[in-house]
Amino acid sequence: MTPEEVIDLLTTAAAYDRRKVGEADVVAWHAAVKDLDILDAQDAVVGHYCESTDWLMPAHVRKRVKAIREARLAREIVPAPDAELADEPGPYLEAIQDAVKKLARGFSLPKQIAAKVEPSEEYIEERGEDHSPIRIEAFRVACPWPPCRALPGAVCVDADGRRLSVPAHEARLRAAGLLEGDGQPRAIGDAS
Template sequence: MTPSQIGELLAFCAAFDRRTVGRADVLAWHTVLGAVDFDAAREAVAAHYAVETRWIMPADIMTTVRAARRDRLERHTEAEPPPGDTGDRAYRAALLAERRAIADGRAEPRPVPALPPGTKDDQPAGRVRALLDTVGNKIPGPREGAVNVLAVPCRVCHAQPGRTCTSTVNPLRRHADVHPARLEDARRAAAGLPPVDPADVQRELDRRLEASRAALAAIPHDNVIEPADGFRYPAHEEPAAS
């Protein structure tokens, strides 16, 4: 833009925001926007005041103009080089001129040409055809009997779903397999059952421990011998003499 065009652009801005325009404003704006096309800058001002009430600044115009140029270039498909072209300067110059015309808005972007209609002979076959036939179909559910162990958290090492189990001693060390309790929880989840309650597990352990103590207490005291190592054997389980 020339300084006179900058002055016209500032007058256009003043029509929206009632700013005062002086010679220093024209010189400052020309320093920043001298290389910008006048029509593109005017469109940027109009677009700004369509949605904003604050004063527009040169940076706003530069941002809008650059975005518009980038959008036009992204929607453009460059022409193929002519047959026999060796990449000489003439073609490169024409290609650069085409890009500038698209970016400046002096030419419309050329979209990607549509693919020609295919024929029956063009259709893929074999495994590719089978894969394409599944597009859009419902994703199959889990196989009968299959259990996704990583779908549930581990109540032993507290590994979250999708993460492998870790050592309870060193959490940074990951196991190649999961803890049996996690496998049991995954099987119950696959069967539609709630996870095992840790309190129930503890109660079952306490019950078994109490039953073992009761069974030991029922053994007659005179039927127990005490070997030299201090371990108490029931008489019918006395180790054979060596």
């Protein structure tokens, strides 16, 4: 939080308790709350005065911001770091800590591990006569069709959860960038 944001925070508090805010107040409060996010701190001030008539102090703000962050973390699942970091304990831990910090601050993170996925042996066996490399490439992305939502590497299913005889929905082919605007397959490796 910048000194200017501390002024905004103290102005919010002053609207409730009629405090006079001077330069010394800004310096002291900045030293106590500079590591907090301004939006969380504002929410903490409003929450304090919704539940209490006590004079607001930095400890009140810090306590409420901590509760706000803990509530966010309780609602969210911390996504796993990239699979490439699995054999590197230091960077893996840093990635988890970074994700926790972002979630605590209110950022949304993708829940899916983004890794290159090869088609499973099961797919290769069950793909039948459709040996199109385009369909195999489609398996590198999740299916965006709402009733399906197959993860990368998994076979698409119909609305009743049954496997498709053709392994990928058209929406999945489009998501993988494998169809032209007219619905015709694009050549693999074609950048156009």
